Amino acid sequence: MPELPEVEVTKLGISPQIEGKTITEVIIHDGRLRWPVPEKLSRILIGQKCLMIRRRGKYLLFHFDSGVMLLHLGMTGVLRIQKKHEAPKKYNRVEFHFGEIALRLHDPRKFGSIHWHAKKDGPVENFALLQRLGVEPFEQEFSGDIGGELLYKKSRGRKISVKQYLLSGQIVVGVGNIYCSESLFEAKINPKRAAGKISKQSYIRLGEAVRMVLKKAIQAGGSSLKDFVHSDGEPGHFMVMTKVYDRVGLPCKDCGTTIQQITQGQRSTYYCPSCQK
DNA sequence: AGCTCAACCTGGCTGC
DNA sequence: TGCAGCCAGGTTGAGC
Numbered sequence: 521m522p523e524l525p526e527v528e529v530t531k532l533g534i535s536p537q538i539e540g541k542t543i544t545e546v547i548i549h550d551g552r553l554r555w556p557v558p559e560k561l562s563r564i565l566i567g568q569k570c571l572m573i574r575r576r577g578k579y580l581l582f583h584f585d586s587g588v589m590l591l592h593l594g595m596t597g598v599l600r601i602q603k604k605h606e607a608p609k610k611y612n613r614v615e616f617h618f619g620e621i622a623l624r625l626h627d628p629r630k631f632g633s634i635h636w637h638a639k640k641d642g643p644v645e646n647f648a649l650l651q652r653l654g655v656e657p658f659e660q661e662f663s664g665d666i667g668g669e670l671l672y673k674k675s676r677g678r679k680i681s682v683k684q685y686l687l688s689g690q691i692v693v694g695v696g697n698i699y700c701s702e703s704l705f706e707a708k709i710n711p712k713r714a715a716g717k718i719s720k721q722s723y724i725r726l727g728e729a730v731r732m733v734l735k736k737a738i739q740a741g742g743s744s745l746k747d748f749v750h751s752d753g754e755p756g757h758f759m760v761m762t763k764v765y766d767r768v769g770l771p772c773k774d775c776g777t778t779i780q781q782i783t784q785g786q787r788s789t790y791y792c793p794s795c796q797k
Numbered sequence: 798a799g800c801t802c803a804a805c806c807t808g809g810c811t812g813c
Numbered sequence: 814t815g816c817a818g819c820c821a822g823g824t825t826g827a828g829c
Contacts, residue, residue, distance in 0.1 A: 526822080593823090595821070633824095649824090697821090788821090
């Protein structure tokens with residue numbers, strides 16, 4: 521599931537159930553995720569109250585008195601809130617109990633990860649994996665024309681394609697493979713163009729497109745929030761309406777031209793060769 | 798510093 | 814039906 525909108529929707533879904541509650545048990549069914557789940561997690565967390573859940577890029581940050589637990593959903597991770605007595609299903613990797621409530625990480629491909637950042641090591645922003653992240657798309661630093669100007673300025677001299685540049689998360693976080701194709705379509709930019717050769721005006725359109733596409737997706741995800749929170753079975757999939765993603769061979773919804781698919785940086789890119797110049 | 802590419806892991810789909 | 818091959822929403826780290 522997870523690009524930024526899905527992570528944001530997850531945060532919105534679990535926060536009311538988790539914030540202010542105290543961890544009573546941590547069970548690691550299979551800690552061999554992207555990185556090993558810290559074995560000390562149980563010792564650290566039991567008895568601690570979750571003060572707040574935040575999001576940074578695609579990471580969820582669970583704040584406790586003595587530090588922050590960082591959780592990434594990877595490609596296939598889903599967090600679900602269930603009753604503790606409900607039996608965990610296949611691919612439940614880790615679960616956290618808050619009294620009768622269980623927060624379960626379901627992750628078939630095990631590309632997710634869980635980390636601990638102790639308070640004594642300073643603010644969580646110091647955490648190595650957060651340091652390389654670009655700015656948040658909905659913060660002041662990417663608002664209005666500022667976002668596009670940032671994309672423009674940082675791209676000068678860059679030879680990689682604008683698709684890979686935007687997807688890298690170096691400048692602005694949260695744009696995964698689906699919303700990257702969608703944003704470039706909305707901004708009418710051909711994904712094959714070199715990042716360093718794109719005008720400031722185009723990047724300003726791209727900045728707007730990124731915010732618009734992500735916002736719409738969050739709103740679409742929001743509609744499935746109830747399903748998500750109350751789900752005790754498989755996660756509810758919400759349909760994301762895409763203009764180009766996964767539409768190879770189909771007509772462009774704006775001009776009718778056949779949507780193309782190419783590979784860039786080992787990932788699929790979809791675009792309309794007429795609309796995107 | 799920037800670019801490319803393999804790697805992590807499992808399931809689902811396509812085609813023979 | 815079986816099986817090989819390819820694809821999948823992310824990200825790091827090695828090597829040039």
